[in-house]
Amino acid sequence: MNPQDWRQSVIGYIRAEARPEDKYGHQPRLYALACRIGEGMDYDDDVLFAAAWMHDLGVFLGHRPQAPEQLAGWDHVPYTITRTCELLPGWGFPEAKIEAVAEAIRTHQAHDQPTQIEGLLLRDADILEQLGAVGALRAFVKVGRDTRYPTFSSVLPVLRGAADRLPHKLHFVMARQIAVSRVQILEELLAAISIEAGELLH
Numbered sequence: 439m440n441p442q443d444w445r446q447s448v449i450g451y452i453r454a455e456a457r458p459e460d461k462y463g464h465q466p467r468l469y470a471l472a473c474r475i476g477e478g479m480d481y482d483d484d485v486l487f488a489a490a491w492m493h494d495l496g497v498f499l500g501h502r503p504q505a506p507e508q509l510a511g512w513d514h515v516p517y518t519i520t521r522t523c524e525l526l527p528g529w530g531f532p533e534a535k536i537e538a539v540a541e542a543i544r545t546h547q548a549h550d551q552p553t554q555i556e557g558l559l560l561r562d563a564d565i566l567e568q569l570g571a572v573g574a575l576r577a578f579v580k581v582g583r584d585t586r587y588p589t590f591s592s593v594l595p596v597l598r599g600a601a602d603r604l605p606h607k608l609h610f611v612m613a614r615q616i617a618v619s620r621v622q623i624l625e626e627l628l629a630a631i632s633i634e635a636g637e638l639l640h
Contacts, residue, residue: 447529448491457499460579464567465491471563475612476555485535485556489542492522493560506585519543548607562613568600570620574627591639594628601625 456462469490476486495501496514501521519540527533542560545552548568552558567573577596580587587593601624605617631639 444526444529444531445487448488448526448531451525451529452491452495455495455498455500458579458583461494461498464494464576467572468493468560468563468567471566471616472559475562475610475616476559477612479555479559481555481559482535482538484532485538485542486559488522488526488531488535488539489546489556489560490563492526492539493518493543493546493564495521515544515547548604552609558609562608562610565604565608566613566616566620568604569617570623571627573597573600573620573624589640594631594639597624597628601628 452465453462456465469487472486472490473483494514496517501517502514522543523536523540526536526539531539538554538556541554542552542557544550545557546560546564548561548565550557550561552561567576574597577587577593577600578590581590581593582588587596601621605614605621608614608617
């Protein structure tokens with residue numbers, strides 16, 4: 439078996455499990471962003487690839503609770519780490535690197551403090567995915583299917599907060615450079631929504 443065949447197994451699994459289907463695009467974009475940020479740096483690409491593709495498994499339908507009261511308190515990260523550590527060896531992923539993948543997933547969110555370069559790259563990329571046009575798409579698609587966001591108006595504070603707070607959390611210079619245009623796009627979108635809809639957006 440080609441030692442890299444595990445990558446195709448990971449991609450195939452996430453493609454099949456990503457539900458709703460629009461959640462699939464986040465993984466390849468995230469990995470590409472992380473590689474762009476990390477260009478010229480010394481990091482383990484196996485760890486970064488596996489963590490980027492597996493990091494959100496616990497938010498997919500079929501992997502998270504269905505009951506609203508359970509979902510409200512759901513932390514997808516422990517579940518994702520457990521399942522990732524179970525699945526990767528079966529696909530031929532190097533077992534010596536599994537703990538590093540788990541650590542990168544554990545610290546991939548904006549409020550976390552990564553302890554290794556792969557985690558820093560993943561976290562910066564995940565922050566960038568919440569900005570710009572893609573960040574807006576990912577937020578607005580939740581309207582009506584996520585109990586936290588019943589209306590378009592309920593999403594606006596999320597986007598406003600992303601534009602205001604997230605760029606300051608970025609670690610790498612390249613990530614901060616990428617963020618500039620993404621924040622501008624988000625600011626322009628929010629301004630346009632305010633002009634066009636005012637208090638009538640709902």
